[in-house]
Amino acid sequence: MARxxxxxxxxxxxxxxxxxxxxxxxxxxxxGIERLLQLHPNLRVHLFDEQGALRQHVTCFIDGSQSRxxxxxxxxxxxxxxxxxxxxxxxxxxxxxxxxxS
Numbered sequence: 517m518a519r520x521x522x523x524x525x526x527x528x529x530x531x532x533x534x535x536x537x538x539x540x541x542x543x544x545x546x547x548g549i550e551r552l553l554q555l556h557p558n559l560r561v562h563l564f565d566e567q568g569a570l571r572q573h574v575t576c577f578i579d580g581s582q583s584r585x586x587x588x589x590x591x592x593x594x595x596x597x598x599x600x601x602x603x604x605x606x607x608x609x610x611x612x613x614x615x616x617x618s
Contacts, residue, residue, distance in 0.1 A: 517541040518594040520548040524559070525602050531558040545578065546588025548598065563600060573603040 520540045524532060532538075538555065542548035553560050565571050569584075576583050577599040578590075 517543055518592045518596060520592060521595065521597045522548065522552050523597065523599040525600060527602050527604070528559065528562055528600075531562055532556045542592060544588065545583075545585065545590045545592060545596075545598070548592065548596075549585070549588065562602075575601045575603070577601070 518541065520542050522538045522540065524536050524538070526536065529536070538552055540548050540551045540555075542551055563571060563574050570576055576585055577597075579597055
């Protein structure tokens with residue numbers, strides 16, 4: 517088993533709590549992700565679609581290299597870091613635009 521650190525975006529705090537780094541032990545990327553989802557089952561809907569593929573707005577990096585997680589059987593070496601990022605869209609509200617006219 518290899519040591520695996522998973523880093524999650526702040527946007528997922530409602531699903532995982534304030535701890536954004538999760539330490540796990542696994543032999544493959546897929547095993548590590550399944551262990552993460554066992555610890556935090558609410559993450560599944562945020563990271564993966566109904567077919568189990570990474571959601572389009574989620575980016576994953578394994579040791580700094582971008583991955584779509586297509587090879588979940590990939591053996592990991594110690595230590596390995598997986599980082600998930602979510603795209604954020606929208607903008608700020610101009611306070612003057614949100615005021616109601618008198």
